[in-house]
Amino acid sequence: xxxxxxxxxxxxxxxxxxxxxxxxxxxxxxxxxxxxxxxxxxxxxxxxxxxxxxxxxxxxxxxxxxxxxxxxxxxxxxxxxxxxxxxxxxxxxxxxxxxxxxxxxxxxxxxxxxxxxxxxxxxxxxxxxxxxxxxxxxxxxxxxxxxxxxxxxxxxxxxxxxxxxxxxxxxxxxxxxxxxxxxxxxxxxxxxxxxxxxxxxxxxxxxxxxxxxxxxxxxxxxxxxxxxxxxxxxxxxxxxxxxxxxxxxxxxxxxxxxxxxx
Amino acid sequence: xxxxxxxxxxxxxxxxxxxxxxxxxxxxxxxxxxxxxxxxxxxxxxxxxxxxxxxxxxxxxxxxxxxxxxxxxxxxxxxxxxxxxxxxxxxxxxxxxxxxxxxxxxxxxxxxxxxxxxxxxxxxxxxxxxxxxxxxxxxxxxxxxxxxxxxxxxxxxxxxxxxxxxxxxxxxxxxxxxxxxxxxxxxxxxxxxxxxxxxxxxxxxxxxxxxxxxxxxxxxxxxxxxxxxxxxxxxxxxxxxxxxxxxxxxxxxxxxxxxxxx
Numbered sequence: 001x002x003x004x005x006x007x008x009x010x011x012x013x014x015x016x017x018x019x020x021x022x023x024x025x026x027x028x029x030x031x032x033x034x035x036x037x038x039x040x041x042x043x044x045x046x047x048x049x050x051x052x053x054x055x056x057x058x059x060x061x062x063x064x065x066x067x068x069x070x071x072x073x074x075x076x077x078x079x080x081x082x083x084x085x086x087x088x089x090x091x092x093x094x095x096x097x098x099x100x101x102x103x104x105x106x107x108x109x110x111x112x113x114x115x116x117x118x119x120x121x122x123x124x125x126x127x128x129x130x131x132x133x134x135x136x137x138x139x140x141x142x143x144x145x146x147x148x149x150x151x152x153x154x155x156x157x158x159x160x161x162x163x164x165x166x167x168x169x170x171x172x173x174x175x176x177x178x179x180x181x182x183x184x185x186x187x188x189x190x191x192x193x194x195x196x197x198x199x200x201x202x203x204x205x206x207x208x209x210x211x212x213x214x215x216x217x218x219x220x221x222x223x224x225x226x227x228x229x230x231x232x233x234x235x236x237x238x239x240x241x242x243x244x245x246x247x248x249x250x251x252x253x254x255x256x257x258x259x260x261x262x
Numbered sequence: 263x264x265x266x267x268x269x270x271x272x273x274x275x276x277x278x279x280x281x282x283x284x285x286x287x288x289x290x291x292x293x294x295x296x297x298x299x300x301x302x303x304x305x306x307x308x309x310x311x312x313x314x315x316x317x318x319x320x321x322x323x324x325x326x327x328x329x330x331x332x333x334x335x336x337x338x339x340x341x342x343x344x345x346x347x348x349x350x351x352x353x354x355x356x357x358x359x360x361x362x363x364x365x366x367x368x369x370x371x372x373x374x375x376x377x378x379x380x381x382x383x384x385x386x387x388x389x390x391x392x393x394x395x396x397x398x399x400x401x402x403x404x405x406x407x408x409x410x411x412x413x414x415x416x417x418x419x420x421x422x423x424x425x426x427x428x429x430x431x432x433x434x435x436x437x438x439x440x441x442x443x444x445x446x447x448x449x450x451x452x453x454x455x456x457x458x459x460x461x462x463x464x465x466x467x468x469x470x471x472x473x474x475x476x477x478x479x480x481x482x483x484x485x486x487x488x489x490x491x492x493x494x495x496x497x498x499x500x501x502x503x504x505x506x507x508x509x510x511x512x513x514x515x516x517x518x519x520x521x522x523x524x
């Protein structure tokens with residue numbers, strides 16, 4: 001099933017949309033956070049009448065399981081360039097996430113350009129290792145997207161103590177085109193950075209995720225990099241960058257995750 | 263007037279609070295974004311019954327002018343560790359910002375610790391230069407907080423082409439204690455990073471600001487650093503770090519600002 005189908009929403013009434021959490025988009029039973037956000041943001045973009053999630057923030061309230069969901073949207077402000085929308089994604093018995101986002105049209109964007117860094121340096125896609133789900137590991141979600149890790153990163157996964165950092169290639173299965181809403185999946189698709197360290201942490205639930213979409217991606221594989229600098233106070237941040245095949249920064253992300261007491 | 267007074271809110275009814283934008287907290291006529299967020303977050307923390315803005319996001323809708331404001335709050339979820347609150351800050355005739363935040367109690371926080379970086383290296387406070395408002399420049403807001411810039415940074419302001427980066431010391435006037443809500447002011451108090459470059463940009467209005475508060479600050483000056491890496495697509499991000507006098511990371515921030523077409 002394509003992401004487009006798995007995150008589709010249909011109008012249910014004024015500001016209300018119905019959708020479904022599709023099976024197989026989970027990490028040990030809980031639907032991937034970027035995927036849940038994509039469902040909510042798809043409804044919000046439709047309500048906004050503007051396609052691009054320029055900046056969206058999700059606060060995660062409860063794990064999502066396969067089955068029907070409702071999205072309740074509220075237009076906070078419709079301005080000249082952006083429409084700000086609040087959206088609640090509600091599962092069968094409880095709210096799953098709350099989103100606040102400003103949507104725009106990135107075709108209209110322009111201005112001075114200056115980049116202090118470029119895309120992550122990665123081996124060619126064919127020299128990287130796919131993460132393919134088996135019956136037990138990694139999680140089913142990894143079968144919904146295509147991730148390729150540089151061999152040295154793949155080897156570090158759950159193995160040796162390195163920096164809390166991961167980078168690699170991303171695309172959707174069957175070369176499904178990646179629209180700006182699909183970037184919300186890309187920014188939450190990689191294994192947590194902390195899994196590449198020797199820290200005794202098995203699970204880092206996301207409290208909040210913010211993504212900025214800078215441009216609509218060109219077709220092809222995306223280069224992604226995720227870094228954590230500060231594991232402290234019971235939390236860690238994970239900063240993401242996504243670059244398209246044309247070498248443009250298309251998205252930036254930061255999430256705040258809980259580091260369970262060890 | 264202290265920040266505590268300038269950001270105070272009083273109950274007006276179920277979930278509704280009244281407050282005021284105090285005079286002098288503006289940048290060329292528009293109230294400082296961190297200050298506006300502090301007003302909304304103070305009401306939200308009160309509603310949550312939890313003092314610490316663990317992660318809060320503001321979307322800015324319109325500039326704020328001195329005068330009465332109302333905060334309308336909605337408890338999205340009250341959980342075991344966090345309460346998620348949505349809040350609207352409304353001026354005399356229009357909404358000024360929408361906030362989504364999760365509040366907690368940082369005294370309860372603990373877990374593994376690993377920092378990949380430390381506080382910014384700064385000359386001693388007494389060797390740094392204060393930013394003091396005059397009749398014309400810098401803006402009145404700079405008189406509400408105390409900022410000290412390293413001499414080489416102060417010299418770069420609006421002068422020569424350097425990296426989009428600024429760091430320095432921050433405290434409130436009259437040594438007012440800095441509580442976690444005051445950190446929301448600290449993360450938006452410094453001149454924009456782009457002012458330290460030769461890029462022809464005079465104004466970078468904030469579209470969205472997210473702050474993560476990791477710990478309650480120890481008394482004393484805060485060390486702050488703000489960096490921009492990507493000016494592209496008509497936007498720039500500004501990443502902030504705030505460290506307390508005990509050398510702990512107390513807040514992280516990222517804002518997305520518009521880069522007007524040149």
